Amino acid sequence: MTEPTTAERETAARREQYREWMGRSVGVGLAGFFAAVGAWLFVVQSDVILLAGLALYYLGFVGYLLVWGLTSVALFDEREQRIENEAGGIVATVTMIVVIFGVPGDVVLETTGLVAVPDAVRGAIYGYFLLVVGYLLVYGYVSRRYS
Incomplete structure (x- = not known):
């Protein structure tokens, strides 16, 4: 393995500095x-x-976005992007499982009157449903851009 160059060390130091500013x-x-x-x-x-x-x-989050948007340094390396992609995939899978089993279950339980589904549970399930619909729309848009 080769030693990082001075430019690579400076870039890594700036990346850490900018990420610290974002966190602060x-x-x-x-x-x-x-x-x-x-x-x-x-x-x-x-x-x-x-x-x-x-x-x-709001100013705290605007500051975060300003640092993120105005920096010329890549703030996340390939390892962090892989971690983010894997975590996002797990969350998307769990959310879809909740929707796949929750929506039909809610409809059947409510229609039959077997169990009264609490409004908070129903709201969560349909909130996840809307999240999945939004995800699929964005996924379709992005996949068409790369086709």
């Missing part, structure tokens, strides 16, 4: 939001405090 940005946004909610709950119930917390939350 999200962290500050989340901390600001939770601090505002805590202040609202325990100190003063003012809508301004909640709105300020929400603004900090």
Whole structure:
């Protein structure tokens, strides 16, 4: 195995620096939001405090997106992309299994009156259903782009 060049080490250092900035940005946004909610709950119930917390939350994610979008360095290497693809595949499979068994099960149980399916469970199942439909639409669009 060869030693990394100076340029490769500098790129890796910049990648780590940018990813740290992204993490800190999200962290500050989340901390600001939770601090505002805590202040609202325990100190003063003012809508301004909640709105300020929400603004900090959004600014944290905007900061993340700015760093991610404006950097010229690839922030994720091939290993991280493989991990992300595998994790995404597992989540998609589990979600589809829930939809494949949940939607027909809900319809049959509700129609027969055998079991009253709680609204929260029904909402989750149909939320997953919409997620699967969205995934399939995006998958079809992307696969046509590469055809």
